[in-house]
Amino acid sequence: MKNTIFEGAGTAIITPLTEKGVDYDSFGKLIDWQLAQGIDAIVVAGTTGEGSTLTDDEHKEVISYCVKRVANKVPVIAGTGSNDTAYAIELTKYACDAGVDGVLLVTPYYNKATQNGLIKSFAAIADIATKPCFLYNVPSRTGCNLLPKSIAALAEHPMITALKEASGNISQIVETAALCGDQIDIYSGNDDQVIPILSLGGKGVISVLSNIMPKETSEMCKKFFAGDVAGAAKMQFDYLPLINALFCEVNPIPVKAACAAMGFGENYLRLPLTPMEEAHAQVLYGLMREQKLI
Numbered sequence: 001m002k003n004t005i006f007e008g009a010g011t012a013i014i015t016p017l018t019e020k021g022v023d024y025d026s027f028g029k030l031i032d033w034q035l036a037q038g039i040d041a042i043v044v045a046g047t048t049g050e051g052s053t054l055t056d057d058e059h060k061e062v063i064s065y066c067v068k069r070v071a072n073k074v075p076v077i078a079g080t081g082s083n084d085t086a087y088a089i090e091l092t093k094y095a096c097d098a099g100v101d102g103v104l105l106v107t108p109y110y111n112k113a114t115q116n117g118l119i120k121s122f123a124a125i126a127d128i129a130t131k132p133c134f135l136y137n138v139p140s141r142t143g144c145n146l147l148p149k150s151i152a153a154l155a156e157h158p159m160i161t162a163l164k165e166a167s168g169n170i171s172q173i174v175e176t177a178a179l180c181g182d183q184i185d186i187y188s189g190n191d192d193q194v195i196p197i198l199s200l201g202g203k204g205v206i207s208v209l210s211n212i213m214p215k216e217t218s219e220m221c222k223k224f225f226a227g228d229v230a231g232a233a234k235m236q237f238d239y240l241p242l243i244n245a246l247f248c249e250v251n252p253i254p255v256k257a258a259c260a261a262m263g264f265g266e267n268y269l270r271l272p273l274t275p276m277e278e279a280h281a282q283v284l285y286g287l288m289r290e291q292k293l294i
Helices: 024-036 056-070 085-098 115-128 148-154 170-183 191-198 214-225 229-238 240-246 253-261 278-290
Strands: 008-012 041-044 076-079 102-106 133-137 160-165 185-188 204-207
Touching: 008 214, 024 056, 041 056, 056 076, 056 085, 076 085, 085 102, 085 115, 102 115, 102 160, 115 133, 115 148, 133 148, 148 170, 160 170, 170 185, 170 191, 185 191, 191 204, 191 214, 191 229, 191 240, 204 214, 214 229, 229 240, 240 253, 240 278, 253 278
Parallel strands: 008 041, 008 204, 041 076, 076 102, 102 133, 133 160, 160 185, 185 204
Antiparallel strands: none
């Protein structure tokens, strides 16, 4: 059995941006609020953090800033994956030296590696990592599906300890859990599948929803862990309309709009992403008002 980095909700945190660069004032304010609300972990510079369009210097600075701001209050996991394994190794080395508690490694996108290539790539990164590695399977974005047998093979590596599963394929996740047992911690990568994955032995969620509802997302997991499965399921059901609104356009477009409405920076994204369409935004804001978020 490997050490679990966190249980509950880890926020896949946005990176507030302006035309001039990273808005660290808003980023610090958001981090402080997340901590005050009782979030269980923070995942920085991932998909939701627009890691793919941060410059190399920005990517590193955002990781270092988050580590310092969190100040060991909760674990920090940094997105350091890439479709270029050499670059992922460089970023992973940096993040580990910067003091993160773990690194999140997305499957290589665009290249569409074979399963053998995925195993070799992840193993090469894990070989140099000094902090635990989270595999990140999100085939809808990468065009590449990390299969259960490959995950089981990678779970034998001492530095590969966790999996963020965002395939949406519950049957595949069941197979992964069956093959891996306690050799890897599984986290939901989809906010609409938190309770199903917890029921398979999952440790929590790496969440977009928790950018705007950190306390509630964490509480949903806590209820499940305490044995209140019905209460946890009710929260999953109750938040489903808001979750759906947060994914009605590609992430992080809606959550950037939501965070801006709550005072956490501008509603600014880097191309090729563009601000949320007004009709979708009004639905999102209406649901946020129902939850008294704005």
